[in-house]
Amino acid sequence: MKMAVLDFGKTNSKLFVFGQDGRIVDERRTKPDWVRKGGLSVLDESALHDWALDAVSEAADGHGIEGLMVSGHGCTFALVDETALTHPILDYEQEPPAEIAARIDRRIPDFAETFSPRLPLGFNYGRHMLWLKEVEPGAFTAATAILGYPQYWSWRFGGRAVSEVSYLGCHSHLWAPRKRDFSSLVDAEGWRGKMPAFARAGAVTGERRLGQAGRSVAIHNGVHDSNAALHTYRRQELGPLTVVSTGTWVIVLNPDSPIDALDGDRDMLVNVDVDGGPVPTVRFMGGREFAVISGNWRGAIAPASIQRAIDVGVMALPSFAPGGPMPSRTGEIVGCVSDAEERAAVALLYVALMIDLSLDLIRSRDAVIVDGGLNVGGLLAGLLAALRPGQSFLQGATLEGSATGAAALAFESVGREFAADTPEPVRAASFKGLAGYRDDWRGLAAERGIAASAGGAP
Numbered sequence: 001m002k003m004a005v006l007d008f009g010k011t012n013s014k015l016f017v018f019g020q021d022g023r024i025v026d027e028r029r030t031k032p033d034w035v036r037k038g039g040l041s042v043l044d045e046s047a048l049h050d051w052a053l054d055a056v057s058e059a060a061d062g063h064g065i066e067g068l069m070v071s072g073h074g075c076t077f078a079l080v081d082e083t084a085l086t087h088p089i090l091d092y093e094q095e096p097p098a099e100i101a102a103r104i105d106r107r108i109p110d111f112a113e114t115f116s117p118r119l120p121l122g123f124n125y126g127r128h129m130l131w132l133k134e135v136e137p138g139a140f141t142a143a144t145a146i147l148g149y150p151q152y153w154s155w156r157f158g159g160r161a162v163s164e165v166s167y168l169g170c171h172s173h174l175w176a177p178r179k180r181d182f183s184s185l186v187d188a189e190g191w192r193g194k195m196p197a198f199a200r201a202g203a204v205t206g207e208r209r210l211g212q213a214g215r216s217v218a219i220h221n222g223v224h225d226s227n228a229a230l231h232t233y234r235r236q237e238l239g240p241l242t243v244v245s246t247g248t249w250v251i252v253l254n255p256d257s258p259i260d261a262l263d264g265d266r267d268m269l270v271n272v273d274v275d276g277g278p279v280p281t282v283r284f285m286g287g288r289e290f291a292v293i294s295g296n297w298r299g300a301i302a303p304a305s306i307q308r309a310i311d312v313g314v315m316a317l318p319s320f321a322p323g324g325p326m327p328s329r330t331g332e333i334v335g336c337v338s339d340a341e342e343r344a345a346v347a348l349l350y351v352a353l354m355i356d357l358s359l360d361l362i363r364s365r366d367a368v369i370v371d372g373g374l375n376v377g378g379l380l381a382g383l384l385a386a387l388r389p390g391q392s393f394l395q396g397a398t399l400e401g402s403a404t405g406a407a408a409l410a411f412e413s414v415g416r417e418f419a420a421d422t423p424e425p426v427r428a429a430s431f432k433g434l435a436g437y438r439d440d441w442r443g444l445a446a447e448r449g450i451a452a453s454a455g456g457a458p
Contacts, residue, residue, distance in 0.1 A: 004056055252355065314335030387435070
């Protein structure tokens with residue numbers, strides 16, 4: 001049996017075809033377009049749908065897929081009636097006008113209820129829902145269902161309209177993790193009646209005939225991408241662990257962290273796993289920050305460039321994107337960078353130091369698994385292992401941990417085995433002066449008024 005997974009990221013969207021042995025046997029990639037419409041930045045949904053339909057149809061013809069699963073980035077919702085969107089899907093990277101923000105932010109529940117920090121833009125998608133309700137109330141009136149982003153795509157391809165807990169529980173302001181129920185905001189706004197019945201991530205919610213032969217393909221309920229990555233490793237029974245999932249966002253999930261250790265002012269929150277359990281989390285927009293600092297570097301980074309950056313003390317100080325554990329200052333580069341590759345080395349060191357701090361904040365003491373696109377070649381994982389010699393580090397056997405977890409959920413839902421490779425031990429990188437570089441980085445951040453300490457660090 002083969003399974004197609006549509007992995008919708010904010011920057012890159014991908015289709016993978018998985019076999020039951022966990023191997024990716026085919027893939028396609030595209031970039032979603034965010035366009036201006038009615039004064040708002042919205043998804044060009046039609047273009048992304050056409051690409052996805054072509055890719056899945058080719059997978060049906062070429063590989064005989066029997067199922068279609070979806071993994072999706074957070075912070076995004078869709079309003080639909082029986083057949084279509086009632087409003088284009090909002091880009092979460094836009095801030096409501098100040099006068100509207102002042103009104104809607106008063107209606108947001110306390111952190112103690114939702115464990116969703118108050119974040120800018122649409123990083124809490126309940127906030128964007130409040131904004132859209134103010135400017136386009138008809139979109140809510142016409143909608144019969146409010147869907148998370150992965151659930152929208154599962155529905156779009158022929159599944160039922162359903163809710164899914166890992167997505168609703170992803171810093172949305174819409175979920176109360178301790179109660180395992182919708183938050184007070186949902187009832188205050190009258191949205192509960194538009195929330196469809198729940199289905200577990202991976203459950204079959206419909207079917208569709210795809211490809212030239214009209215092959216019947218099961219449609220599976222989608223999942224939040226970082227929680228899919230967590231499921232990838234939890235199902236392998238590796239013991240207590242922290243998962244560092246990297247992409248546009250770096251998401252650090254430690255199920256064993258005390259909930260009361262979370263600080264909403266530092267982008268710490270409770271995610272919710274696919275079975276509704278709380279997962280303490282800290283995050284920052286690491287992939288976006290790497291691109292900004294490095295000037296969109298896409299090549300390999302030689303260890304010699306890393307060592308040179310450490311030797312001369314050039315470093316990037318937070319923050320180069322909204323949110324994150326140190327949100328109080330605009331990012332800057334201290335020192336002179338000699339060339340483009342050294343700039344990329346500074347960017348990778350920045351991401352490593354931010355993850356190191358995040359691991360302190362989330363009280364990570366057990367094994368750490370690093371996966372995702374920022375760990376190409378294993379250099380990021382090696383840096384982390386060198387920074388934290390008291391912990392063991394592993395790296396995912398694939399860079400596509402989110403898609404792999406999504407595939408596992410879909411295979412499991414129909415009683416099929418799925419044998420993804422286990423993570424591999426990481427050898428600590430060897431760089432002279434790395435610990436001192438970390439100390440200097442935290443010291444400079446503190447001097448500039450950025451809270452770089454981590455209470456409760458191991």
